[in-house]
Amino acid sequence: MSIERENRRMRWPGLAGALDTVAALLPRRLPEASHEDLLPEDLCDAGMRVRDIGGRRVAYTDHGSGREALIMVHGFAGSHRTWSALQVLLGERHRVICPDLWGFGGSGRPATLAPHDWTDQLLGLMDALGITDAALVGHSIGGRVALTCAATAGHRVRGVALLGSDGAQMLSRYPFLWAMARTPLLRMTVARLAVSGADVRRLLRASYSEHVPITETMITAYQRPLRVRGTYAALRHLGRSYPDGDLTPLLRRVTCPVTLVWGAQDRVTPVRAALEMLTALPATDLLILPGVGHLPQEERPRQVADHLEQFLARRP
Numbered sequence: 595m596s597i598e599r600e601n602r603r604m605r606w607p608g609l610a611g612a613l614d615t616v617a618a619l620l621p622r623r624l625p626e627a628s629h630e631d632l633l634p635e636d637l638c639d640a641g642m643r644v645r646d647i648g649g650r651r652v653a654y655t656d657h658g659s660g661r662e663a664l665i666m667v668h669g670f671a672g673s674h675r676t677w678s679a680l681q682v683l684l685g686e687r688h689r690v691i692c693p694d695l696w697g698f699g700g701s702g703r704p705a706t707l708a709p710h711d712w713t714d715q716l717l718g719l720m721d722a723l724g725i726t727d728a729a730l731v732g733h734s735i736g737g738r739v740a741l742t743c744a745a746t747a748g749h750r751v752r753g754v755a756l757l758g759s760d761g762a763q764m765l766s767r768y769p770f771l772w773a774m775a776r777t778p779l780l781r782m783t784v785a786r787l788a789v790s791g792a793d794v795r796r797l798l799r800a801s802y803s804e805h806v807p808i809t810e811t812m813i814t815a816y817q818r819p820l821r822v823r824g825t826y827a828a829l830r831h832l833g834r835s836y837p838d839g840d841l842t843p844l845l846r847r848v849t850c851p852v853t854l855v856w857g858a859q860d861r862v863t864p865v866r867a868a869l870e871m872l873t874a875l876p877a878t879d880l881l882i883l884p885g886v887g888h889l890p891q892e893e894r895p896r897q898v899a900d901h902l903e904q905f906l907a908r909r910p
Contacts, residue, residue: 632823634701637818662729663727665729671797702824733757745847854868854881856882858883863888
């Protein structure tokens with residue numbers, strides 16, 4: 595056990611002990627083989643493209659023929675599908691590329707997966723497609739990926755748009771969430787999502803605003819990627835390697851223009867997370883959409899597209 599992880603256990607000994615007790619009661623073997631009955635290519639539509647980046651499969655869509663490239667990065671358990679409406683709207687003036695992150699959608703399921711791999715994936719895809727620089731749009735965890743790219747390869751990022759972006763505020767404020775992510779509880783949760791439509795329904799209900807009906811089609815669309823061979827191994831490794839703390843030091847290294855788009859009813863990353871980001875990011879504005887949850891790109895695609903067009907037009 596690392597010193598850092600041991601320190602966390604010493605700070606919250608009661609929590610650590612309780613989690614160890616629960617973990618000991620969980621079954622050692624999960625019925626993963628019966629759940630993982632699909633391959634990544636089973637999730638790829640006819641219009642999707644595939645590249646090999648660093649020996650790993652990357653599935654993506656490439657729409658539009660504008661001079662500027664927009665790369666849109668989905669969130670946890672998502673895929674390129676979350677950008678379907680925006681890709682059409684913005685594809686009238688821009689080249690819009692929507693990759694599936696490793697571990698999700700039609701992309702590969704590496705046995706070892708860490709957040710920095712996604713940064714390498716995006717930059718590697720840009721290289722493969724001959725894209726010198728691009729504007730990045732990130733949703734939820736995809737926002738963290740976009741910000742990391744901007745902080746580490748700023749000369750290649752012309753602007754960043756964050757939609758309900760992950761800033762690790764929840765993990766920083768509520769350490770029990772961090773501890774749970776490091777135990778077999780995460781493994782059991784992911785396994786349940788693969789077999790329980792009721793759990794997926796609750797997850798979607800928490801993500802969308804109360805005005806959006808949750809349909810069986812939506813539930814199936816989120817369950818199928820969890821059935822791809824290697825998904826659980828990749829997500830378990832991701833849970834062990836996901837970085838702790840907030841993003842403030844990283845945000846201060848971002849020099850390109852940034853805009854924020856948030857749903858007023860976002861219960862996954864509440865509006866307060868956006869307000870905190872405003873203090874650390876350059877040239878940032880915030881659009882709050884009333885009556886919208888964690889997925890503004892799906893609930894209000896036209897408003898989001900108009901805001902992004904304005905943002906792109908006023909950059910230097």
